[in-house]
Amino acid sequence: xxxxxxxxxxxxxxxxxxxxxxxxxxxxxxxxxxxxxxxxxxxxxxxxxxxxxxxxxxxxxxxxxxxxxxxxxxxxxxxxxxxxxxxxxxxxxxxxxxxxxxxxxxxxx
Amino acid sequence: xxxxxxxxxxxxxxxxxxxxxxxxxxxxxxxxxxxxxxxxxxxxxxxxxxxxxxxxxxxxxxxxxxxxxxxxxxxxxxxxxxxxxxxxxxxxxxxxxxxxxxxxxxxxxxxxxxx
Numbered sequence: 001x002x003x004x005x006x007x008x009x010x011x012x013x014x015x016x017x018x019x020x021x022x023x024x025x026x027x028x029x030x031x032x033x034x035x036x037x038x039x040x041x042x043x044x045x046x047x048x049x050x051x052x053x054x055x056x057x058x059x060x061x062x063x064x065x066x067x068x069x070x071x072x073x074x075x076x077x078x079x080x081x082x083x084x085x086x087x088x089x090x091x092x093x094x095x096x097x098x099x100x101x102x103x104x105x106x107x108x109x
Numbered sequence: 110x111x112x113x114x115x116x117x118x119x120x121x122x123x124x125x126x127x128x129x130x131x132x133x134x135x136x137x138x139x140x141x142x143x144x145x146x147x148x149x150x151x152x153x154x155x156x157x158x159x160x161x162x163x164x165x166x167x168x169x170x171x172x173x174x175x176x177x178x179x180x181x182x183x184x185x186x187x188x189x190x191x192x193x194x195x196x197x198x199x200x201x202x203x204x205x206x207x208x209x210x211x212x213x214x215x216x217x218x219x220x221x222x223x224x
Binding site for chain 1: 149150151152154197199205208209211212213214215216217218220
């Protein structure tokens with residue numbers, strides 16, 4: 001079966017750095033996506049990785065290791081508005097997007 | 110701005126009363142998706158259209174139907190909503206031409222309440 005694992009919930013402090021991990025086992029791989037979803041809203045696209053390495057985009061960075069089936073999303077200089085769920089999703093060999101259940105990130109002052 | 114629009118944002122219906130949710134896009138993407146998402150769960154793909162080709166997920170109940178009359182519009186019909194169908198319904202689009210064009214862009218969602 002296809003599976004994506006990420007922690008259910010994490011807590012961090014405003015101004016700090018947090019790393020959200022994602023491991024996956026899928027039928028093939030055509031890219032990994034990170035989405036942010038605020039409560040009651042739709043997911044919004046954050047990043048896309050298809051090659052190994054780190055992609056940096058402002059305060060957010062995403063890392064991929066295809067050999068390990070592993071990715072992380074790194075959020076720096078945390079702000080209260082970063083409180084949201086972060087969903088990891090993998091595009092499999094059939095170009096179907098396999099979703100993780102999301103990590104709820106709680107930011108404390 | 111190019112975008113994905115869903116109407117209505119909130120829909121209340123009665124048990125068994127048919128309901129239609131709509132989605133439109135100005136991104137000119139060839140693929141449109143309908144997802145169901147319940148609280149604290151991953152989005153669940155119901156079906157998608159690749160251009161006019163309809164693709165139904167194996168576990169999507171027959172109670173759910175979809176129409177795509179043209180590139181810009183897609184509809185989700187729930188023929189006889191049950192209490193278990195109360196959820197957020199998300200429409201998404203993508204170019205699906207490989208690489209980062211496979212990124213799916215979501216509308217704001219329609220929250221369905223079944224009384």
